[in-house]
Amino acid sequence: MSVDVLTGSTAVDAAHAEELRRKLRDRDWVAAVYGLGYVGLQLAVTIAARGIKVIGVDISAERIASLQAGRSHVEDVSPERLQSHVRGGQLRFTADAAEAREADVVFIAVPTPLDQLGQPDTSYIKTAVRSAAATARPGQLIALESTTYPGTTRELVATILTESGLVVGRDLFLVYSPERINPGDRTFDTATIPKLVGGLDETSTELGMLAYSAFVGRVHKVSSPDVAEMSKLFENIFRAANIALVNEMAMLCDDLGMRAAGSSHTSLMDLAIEVNAGMPAYVVSRLARGLARRERALQGARILILGVAYKANTADTRETPALTIIELLRAKGAIVTYHDPHVPSLPAAGLKSEALDEALLRSMDAVVLVADHSLIDLALVARSSKYVLDTRAALRRAGISERHIESI
């Protein structure tokens, strides 16, 4: 047995890393993906497309049954693409996490919804990592993809993995690589968005780089999981601050007399959240003003919301401003309906999508465009509506400008 004088590690200690390194280099490895939602399913299909065997694991038996039947719940993954990998034997689905034992690399892409304090809820990560730990075997690499706060990989994930009795950095390897997918983006996808990989130790980072390089075009190494987590947080704050800046400018341009929001004691992030959270109320106040000019009140007005997803060309309604707008409108006595080609029903508002046609538009006092899906017929909307409040300036960008159309 040879001993490295600097680290005290032995050749036996390095055996699991060497075995995994060989498999990754030879592209002779098996992946497991925990969580087959928007992120996990695209990850699974992208890896399978490289000829690597993938086991997709989800706690939802219903989701597994549907995927096994070849149905995709993710718009960016076509049923044909899904079925071809299943038929080809690269991809299979299971609700039994024990089957992931076969995997050499376990990707974790479970949800981290924001809790009431606006912090990511890590309970799904805990459950998924516990089940990965229960079935872990020496020589596996665990890669956390979920969005979370800095320190999660080192403090939470590594601690739970240690409970398996395996030593992280010797028997098991651990990296954080934040998911950066941008729903509705037709240019960049899982394989082409540059990825960051930060491991708990050097060997983990090196193995993580090898694994991700098998299916992602550009992979950047960072010095630790904490750096990768901080980069994701920075990206989210950067986006929120940019959106807040544009929102605030829109409100200032509308009413140059208003005071800029904020105080010197508020952090930039809190301020950005505050400005963005205030947008639905601003939309409703603009709508009330527009209706008043047409001698209508919100009370009793029939309002059609166009697009209830949180952004264009997606079906995702989590964090959508449309729900708050609907609640605020209802509180003022308006009668609200919606049309969204990607969202057939909105249970949180007890509504179903209405078919968009001339009769529907003519029966409305106002139409509020919230998500500018390319499937929405803007010419029809412009032609058949009495009054349109366009929160995305979609009509203006399409070259349609008429007196009864206002943009925010």
Ligand SMILES: NC(=O)c1ccc[n+]([C@@H]2O[C@H](COP(=O)([O-])OP(=O)(O)OC[C@H]3O[C@@H](n4cnc5c(N)ncnc54)[C@H](O)[C@@H]3O)[C@@H](O)[C@H]2O)c1
């Ligand atoms: N959706 C996006 O655009 C996006 C972009 C970047 C990052 N992210 C992050 O990626 C992560 C996943 O997001 P998503 O949008 O794919 O979530 P999702 O809600 O669409 O899907 C999550 C899936 O995980 C499954 N799941 C929950 N607990 C599990 C467990 N213990 N074992 C196995 N499966 C489990 C759920 O049943 C569900 O199918 C989140 O942290 C999110 O913040 C999402």
